[in-house]
Each structure stands twice: as C-alpha cells, then as structure tokens.
Amino acid sequence: MAKQQKDSILIERFWDTYDFTDTIRLSSSATTERMLVDYLSQLSELTEERACENIRRLVLKTKVNKVVNRWFLQRLEHHLYEPDSSLRNDSYYISVLEEVLTSGHLDGMMRIRPLYQLKMLKKNRIGIKAADFTFILSTGEFQKLWDISAKYTLLLFYDPDCIYCRQSMMELSESSVINSFLQHSGLSLSQLALVTICTEGEMDAWKEYQQSLPSVWINGYDVRKVLTEKELYFLRSLPSIYLLGEDKQVLLKEPSSIGEVTSYLLNKYDDI
Structure with missing residues (x-):
C-alpha cells in the first residue's frame, strides 16, 4: 500500500478510539487540543471533498454529549474561522457550519450566528466571479471593478488607521515581484492591476493617505459604503486581500501572506 494511501486511512480513522462521552478528559483539555491541531x-x-466529509463526521461524533460538542465547536471555530489562525480554512469551516445547522440541535437564537457565518463565508469564494462594485478615485471619477482590464487584479481592502494595513501596503510597494508584474504589459492587456479600496474613515483622511501610495496603483474609496453596509465582501479583518483572474474570478481569497500572492504569480509566469 502506498504511503499516501496509508496516511489517508490514518487521518480517516484519527478519532476512532477517542471517547466523545468522556467529559472528564476535557477538564484538562490540552491533550485533546493537541490532537485537534494535529488532525486539522x-x-x-x-482531497478537499474528503477532508470536508471527514470534518462533518467529526462534528457528528461530538453530538453524543453537549459539553463535548460545545468544546469541539468552539475550538473548530477558533482554528478554522478566526482570521489570525494559521489553520484557517473557509471550506472546512463551512462543512462544520452545515453539519451543525442541518442536525436540528440548534434552535431559535442559537442559529443566528452560524447562519450569518455561513452566509458570509460563501461570498466571493475561490473559483467564482468576485462581486462587482463601484468606487471613487482621487480624480472624482467613478470606477467599476469589473471594468479594470488586467490578466490579474490584486484587490486590497484597508483602513488608513490600521497598522497591519500599512505594513501590507509597504510590503507590496517594495515587492520586486509585484513591481515587475505592474510594469510588464502584454500587447493588449496589463499583467497586473493593484487596486486598493479604503473601506473605513472619512474621505479627507483617505485623500491625504492615498497620496503616499504608488501612482501605478488604482486607489479608491468606498464612497457609497456598499462594502460595509451591503456586505458585498466578508471583511472580517483588515487588510483583506483577493487575487482575481482576467474574468475577475477569485484565485486567492485572504491569503495568509503577501508571499503567497507572489508565489502564485511566479508559478504562473516564470518569464517576468
């Protein structure tokens, strides 16, 4: 039997010997926490499909005891949903939520949070076309996302007062890979458009801040507040980054680092 197949079987059977009725074991939960992190x-x-099925089975196993079920759901939310988690995975957590909501164990008000999380996580998923919206430029002109012509569009939502946003934007401005793609144009199509959208704060603050951004970037402001009030995108934390393809389909959603974006671009183009 191939090693990969053996590893898959071990993962599939990871929780077979765990006693989900043992609440005493959770009184000192460090061991179970380590197991969960190792499993995730x-x-x-x-494959993503098998992984999601496996997570559903785990959630189902925990339902034998309310205390155990609550602990696992809280830890799964922490690891798979929280934006700062190194294990964050929208597809996996969607499977958790779908299993929770279809089980019938949650009633009334208890369903509100998971229903909202599920609705937001399903927006602008990898492989689908990103939602279009209109934003204003410093010139006073309006620009639609879908009207931007480029092989790739790097979309960054930010708040001028957010230190992490400033750090990410500085990293982008200093990236040799990003700058190479911005400068490289095909016969009829730019290789990369970098679009920054200010979603927070007053317009005057945005105008002052965007003057320090590279002129080759497309710097906009959500003057109509469609991103925050209509929640076209799930901006659970800022900065929030998306890499879009030529037809504005989502290629990367909230990557863990700028390096993940540059690696993706380099894998697609090794002649830049």
Missing part, C-alpha cells in the same frame, strides 16, 4: 494540520493530505 493533516487534513491537507486528503
């Missing part, structure tokens, strides 16, 4: 880390060995 190994899920990438499976």
Whole structure:
C-alpha cells in the first residue's frame, strides 16, 4: 500500500478510539487540543471533498454529549474561522457550519450566528466571479471593478488607521515581484492591476493617505459604503486581500501572506 494511501486511512480513522462521552478528559483539555491541531494540520493530505466529509463526521461524533460538542465547536471555530489562525480554512469551516445547522440541535437564537457565518463565508469564494462594485478615485471619477482590464487584479481592502494595513501596503510597494508584474504589459492587456479600496474613515483622511501610495496603483474609496453596509465582501479583518483572474474570478481569497500572492504569480509566469 502506498504511503499516501496509508496516511489517508490514518487521518480517516484519527478519532476512532477517542471517547466523545468522556467529559472528564476535557477538564484538562490540552491533550485533546493537541490532537485537534494535529488532525486539522493533516487534513491537507486528503482531497478537499474528503477532508470536508471527514470534518462533518467529526462534528457528528461530538453530538453524543453537549459539553463535548460545545468544546469541539468552539475550538473548530477558533482554528478554522478566526482570521489570525494559521489553520484557517473557509471550506472546512463551512462543512462544520452545515453539519451543525442541518442536525436540528440548534434552535431559535442559537442559529443566528452560524447562519450569518455561513452566509458570509460563501461570498466571493475561490473559483467564482468576485462581486462587482463601484468606487471613487482621487480624480472624482467613478470606477467599476469589473471594468479594470488586467490578466490579474490584486484587490486590497484597508483602513488608513490600521497598522497591519500599512505594513501590507509597504510590503507590496517594495515587492520586486509585484513591481515587475505592474510594469510588464502584454500587447493588449496589463499583467497586473493593484487596486486598493479604503473601506473605513472619512474621505479627507483617505485623500491625504492615498497620496503616499504608488501612482501605478488604482486607489479608491468606498464612497457609497456598499462594502460595509451591503456586505458585498466578508471583511472580517483588515487588510483583506483577493487575487482575481482576467474574468475577475477569485484565485486567492485572504491569503495568509503577501508571499503567497507572489508565489502564485511566479508559478504562473516564470518569464517576468
């Protein structure tokens, strides 16, 4: 039997010997926490479909005891949903939410939070076309996202007062890979458009801040507040970054680092 197949079987059977009725074990939960982290880390060995099915089975197993179920759901939310988690995975957490909501264990007000999370996580997923919206430029002109012509569009939502946003934008401005793509144009199509959208704060603050941004970037402001009030995108934390393809389909959603974006671009183009 091939090693990969053996590893897959081990992951599939990871929780077979765990007693989900044992609440005493959770009184000192460090061991179970380590098991859960180890399990989630190994899920990438499976296809996404099998991994999601496996997580559903885990949630189902925990339902034998309310205390155990509540603990696992809280830890799964922490690891798979929180934006700062190194294990964050929208597809995996969608599977958790769908299993929770279809089980019938949650009633009334208890369903509001998971229903909202599920609705927001399903927006602008990888492989679908990103939602279009209109923003204003410093010239006073309006620009639609879908009207931007480029092989790739790097979309960054930010708040001028957010230190992490400033750090990410500085990293982008200093990236040799990003700058090479911005400067490289095909016969009829730019290789990369970098679009920054200010979603927070007053317009005067945005105008002052965007003057320090590279002129080759497309710097906009959500003057109509469609991103925050209509929640076209799930901006659970800022900065929030998307890499879009030529037809504005989502290629990367909230990557863990700028390096993940540059690696993706380099893998697609090795002649830049």
